[in-house]
Amino acid sequence: MRVLFLAWVAFADCKSSVNRHEIRKIPDGILFGTATASYQVEGAWNEDGKSESIWDRLTHSTPCPVKNCDTGDIADDSYHQYERDVEMLRELGLDFYRFSLSWTRILPTSFPDKINEKGVEYYNNLIDEMLKYNIQPMVTLYHWDLPQKLQDMGGWTNPHVVDWFTDYARIVFELFGDRVKYWFTINEPREVCYEGYGGPSLAPLYNMTGYADYMCAKNILVAHAKTYHMYKNEFSKIQGGTVGIAISANWFEAESEKEAEAAEEARQFEWGTYINPIFSKNGDFPAVMKERVAAKSFEQGFFRSRLPEFSPEEVELIKGSSDFLGINHYTSKLIYRNASLTSDTYPSPSFYDDMGVMSYYDSTWESGVSSWLKIVPWGFYNLLTKLRTDYDNPPIYITENGFSTYEGLEDDSRISYYRQYIDAMLDAVDEGSDVRAYTAWSLMDNFEWLQGYANRFGLYEVDYEDPKRTRTARKSAYVYKEMLRTRQLDYHYEPDTTLPITIDEGH
Numbered sequence: 001m002r003v004l005f006l007a008w009v010a011f012a013d014c015k016s017s018v019n020r021h022e023i024r025k026i027p028d029g030i031l032f033g034t035a036t037a038s039y040q041v042e043g044a045w046n047e048d049g050k051s052e053s054i055w056d057r058l059t060h061s062t063p064c065p066v067k068n069c070d071t072g073d074i075a076d077d078s079y080h081q082y083e084r085d086v087e088m089l090r091e092l093g094l095d096f097y098r099f100s101l102s103w104t105r106i107l108p109t110s111f112p113d114k115i116n117e118k119g120v121e122y123y124n125n126l127i128d129e130m131l132k133y134n135i136q137p138m139v140t141l142y143h144w145d146l147p148q149k150l151q152d153m154g155g156w157t158n159p160h161v162v163d164w165f166t167d168y169a170r171i172v173f174e175l176f177g178d179r180v181k182y183w184f185t186i187n188e189p190r191e192v193c194y195e196g197y198g199g200p201s202l203a204p205l206y207n208m209t210g211y212a213d214y215m216c217a218k219n220i221l222v223a224h225a226k227t228y229h230m231y232k233n234e235f236s237k238i239q240g241g242t243v244g245i246a247i248s249a250n251w252f253e254a255e256s257e258k259e260a261e262a263a264e265e266a267r268q269f270e271w272g273t274y275i276n277p278i279f280s281k282n283g284d285f286p287a288v289m290k291e292r293v294a295a296k297s298f299e300q301g302f303f304r305s306r307l308p309e310f311s312p313e314e315v316e317l318i319k320g321s322s323d324f325l326g327i328n329h330y331t332s333k334l335i336y337r338n339a340s341l342t343s344d345t346y347p348s349p350s351f352y353d354d355m356g357v358m359s360y361y362d363s364t365w366e367s368g369v370s371s372w373l374k375i376v377p378w379g380f381y382n383l384l385t386k387l388r389t390d391y392d393n394p395p396i397y398i399t400e401n402g403f404s405t406y407e408g409l410e411d412d413s414r415i416s417y418y419r420q421y422i423d424a425m426l427d428a429v430d431e432g433s434d435v436r437a438y439t440a441w442s443l444m445d446n447f448e449w450l451q452g453y454a455n456r457f458g459l460y461e462v463d464y465e466d467p468k469r470t471r472t473a474r475k476s477a478y479v480y481k482e483m484l485r486t487r488q489l490d491y492h493y494e495p496d497t498t499l500p501i502t503i504d505e506g507h
């Protein structure tokens, strides 16, 4: 662990603390909600005609790759308990709920030749129940549960996935677009591609970094853009919705002034890969990435860059293909370029070898249960400021932000995280960032991928010992609710959690 963080503290062009406002008005116009994702909450993994996804395959494999051998077979049982889920949304007084659709529940063959009515009925029920109470559905088409059949054909590394995905999206727009007005095509392409195809930390655990992650990146961006244009050309006139993407962007801060270039390269590689092609004026992957990967590839004896190119038509197709920028933000890291970084530091070829920087967490940063999740609210401010200045102030939806704890209803650390991060976000808003929505991850505890149920992100606790998967409001739920009710951030508000959390009039 590096201890050279003092220089960074004095760094002039970065804000190392956010203005803490004890009481702060939240501007009207920012929508507030919570999020979940299909595999993480639905359960019913093989019920009513649903077929196998890559997470079903992974969690059922031996030896089990998930902590405590947890699976999403039952998860939070939301497939049977959607009414209770909507009741919780009403208790919190939310404007919207962001959830995702399970491709294999809607299209069991993966393709549009067979639509599973039972699966469609589940989503119809959920959407209608929410709309009854004026809670807007914000729907993610793909939150990581690819049909296993498509994976068997290469999944996101096969260019045909562009057609597979747009066909699925067409069916979804036809089925639900009369009522859903907010769409996200893909959740966290960086995690899908890097963690799933580059590294071994999300399904399908491909572990082929330096090739598969880049092939995935290209295909995912083309699939996203084609879906966006399909919506605009064929659905938007009648349905009137808005379409974007949810990109994970943590903040990468230079350890000291001399590391500014290294930190910028980390940002370009980590999220510029996905944000640049859509939101920058020139489109395409970041220039530094194209040059670096090409140069390294030739040095390594390849005949062409391992980073696939976009054709000029694809650059044009992808450029501007989002009505807003969805951002999932959780934490920050410090960056430096190690003079002694050699070809042995990272496997070569690999994404990290191509990027060529080192990162670490400041040892003074407080942590959640997830070791990667350090509390760094000023990183959120810096990120929003950077997105505003570099990408011409796009409309931003914060599609995820949240904190993990162990079990227990008294979650003061989560409350502190939310207050500080929302405060930091509002600093950026005061300076002109166009933030339109804020989403707390998560409505309730759920299947945290390879961490199973050990890391709890919920405003509501879920009892996994109970077959009914009873949900109980944590202290943070009371605080979030009060913040939205009063439209005021108040560091001193202490809820009376002996009283039940109830539905206010009008919700």
Ligand code: NOJ
Binding pocket: 037, 040, 187, 188, 328, 400, 441, 448, 457
């Ligand atoms: C982002 C992912 O979208 C979500 O599925 C996950 O649970 C959270 N990060 C927390 O790790």
